[in-house]
Amino acid sequence: MSSAQQRLTQVTSHFTPGGKKGVAAITEKHPDDIVVTCALRSALTKGGKGGFKDTAAADILAGVFKGVIEKSGIDPNVVEDVAVGSVLAPGGGATEFRAAALVAGFPETTAVKSLNRQCSSGLQAIVDIANAIKSGMIEVGIGAGVESMSSQYGPGAVTEFSDLLENHQESANCKVPMGVLSENMAKDRGISRAVQDAFAASSYQKAVKAQKAGLFDEEIYPLQVKWTDPKSGEEKTITVKADDGIRDGITPESLGKIRPAFAKDGSIHAGNASQISDGAAAVLLMKRSTAERLGQKIIGKYVAASVVGVKPLLMGVGPWKAIPVALEKAGITKDDVDIYEINEAFASQCVWCVNELGLPQEKINPKGGAIAFGHPLGCTGSRQISTLLTELKRTDKKIGVTSMCVGTGMGMAAVWVRE
DSSP states (O other), X not given: OOHHHXXXXXXXXXXXXXXXXXXXXXXXXXXXXXXXXXXXXXXXXXXXXXXXXXXXXXXXXXXXXXXXXXXHOOOGGGOOEEEEEOSSOGGGGHHHHHHHHHHHTOOTTSEEEEEOBTBTHHXXXXXXXXXXXXXXXXXXXXXXXXXXXXXXXXXXXXXXXXXXXXXSHHHHHTTSOHHHXXXXXXXXXXXXXXXXXXXXXXXXXXXXXXXXTTTTXXXXXXXXXXXXXXXXXXXXXXXXXXXXXXXXXXXXXXXXXXXXXXXXXXXOOTTSBOOOEEEEEEEEEEEHHHXXXXXXXXXXXXXXXXXXXXXGGGGGGHHHHHHHHHHHHHTOOGXXXXXXXEOOSBHHHHHHXXXXXXXXXXXXXXXXXXHHHOOOTTTHHHHHHHHHHHHHHHTTOOEEEEEEEETTTXXXXXXXXXX
């Protein structure tokens, strides 16, 4: 079968027997739909400075797992598998994440795995669970993501390449630092600093407005943690219930005063790139028939996903290539989508992708994005689902897309329908 025929098969699989297609097809309800009955996250806090700076990644994850059990009312005994995306966890997080599930209240019969597809790890975890349900391997599962950049981010996270990899140009490009990659991309694709700063300022302004209006409250599960005051050294117990990286008063002019971070004549700096952050998020999935049998409230539906490769040095263009593939698999057009949650790894790459795809600015990250409130690497792909579904519900809209660029040159995207 040719690649074109394969794509056609994937697209027509979303048409109903009655001949419906596009939006009409994906918004219809069927017993074997893969649905979401709970999507929540912790607050996202500033790496090394914020509310989770002294909290281990697995502890944040355990808190969010407890939140899923409490908020959904799911019997932990029916959850068969948990997939957790994380990028920096020692040992891949395999041991800690299993332990986090147990301490959260899941029984020994609930299996747990960790995975790493860099910045899309949280989304990949959700898609893995959705596919396991679709194939009949499991009935109920959780896709999650977590990262403590306070404890794990830094030089120690850089991989040393063998001579074999170093001596192959494209292979060697896989280890070029993200900031350098994005600086080069901004120059290559002609994304000016003024454009980047305007986009970044808008992200902050949208996030400030949303936070003040309480628009994040429904998606955030408050966590009580130990926190050491850096000035006094006193250990305190605090409740972390709001993103603490959101700053008021940010304008293109204020961002224009910040020094470039990666080149003297560069355009990328701390104010127009994603924040280093800590946080976790989780999504509970099952078939519609299972949700109805268990009395679970359905809040959304997973439709389709895509993962693509791009040149390592053009890592940031990932969403531009991944989003059209996901839309094609879902059988819809870009205009059918009400909200796009596209990770703001850097303003440069997000702006370029949005412009090249021809997407309306008002549909992009309406509550702000990673520039304003952070990008805990493995968490973001799962965090976006709670942000998206709550905003679709609030605005009475139906269809959303989540997407991100992925380190080493990839992109991932998924299509969702709000119930």
